Amino acid sequence: MQVPLYQAKAEFFRMLGHPVRIRVLELLGEGPVPVRDLLAETGVEASNLSQQLAVLRRAGIVVSTRDGANVVYALAGPDVADLMRAARRILTEMLQGQAELLASLAVEGE
Amino acid sequence: MQVPLYQAKAEFFRMLGHPVRIRVLELLGEGPVPVRDLLAETGVEASNLSQQLAVLRRAGIVVSTRDGANVVYALAGPDVADLMRAARRILTEMLQGQAELLASLAVEGE
């Protein structure tokens, strides 16, 4: 690997660092989804969604296939699905931890 | 939680999206580290490191304590250490998966 590992990791996390992209990846975690549905679920403008999908595609973590007039997206591999599950679990724990921290700070503050 | 979950997750990942911050978090995964050592390990300018540490502090995932003339940083809680371990594992798998993908593409291309 040419690029230093920290750099690669940072790039990867930065790629995850957008609400629409996260949402898309979680939806794809359940299975392939046509763009039309992603559009409906995320509620963003079509061109904006396309831009975000392009970021995910460039990162190689999703793939798109055409099905007639529609395009369907899917996670590029099972690793990605695992990753999303793990990220979800971790994040939930993490945010919960922070919520508790905030709660305890609020009590102290009184 | 007021902020939509996707937003919170995205912010969290964005916070991880910097090579110096990743490096720092991994070093702190082993235990508390004085700024002096972080400085030596990362090789960045002091003020730059301080800025990155401030980002991590604001996110609440590290804490700093003064020890005489030195400042020592540590992960804010055990959850964070777990998180870093999980992130490392996931990322390694992920990057490995990508490497394999690239390798197979290279073969196909010939």
Next chain:
DNA sequence: TGAGCAATTGAAGACTTCTTCAAGTTGACC
């Protein structure tokens, strides 16, 4: 072939984040 929907692309401006510099704070030691 042409109308029309689905999705993507390119480009421009707004907005964030990074890096760097100079200045400030805090504690140790004389």
Next chain:
DNA sequence: GGTCAACTTGAAGAAGTCTTCAATTGCTCA
């Protein structure tokens, strides 16, 4: 107190990312 080292802060310009618009491609169906 004065000075030095360790670290942090604020601010400014450079660099990167987001959103949006208009234009484009690919497909279907008449």
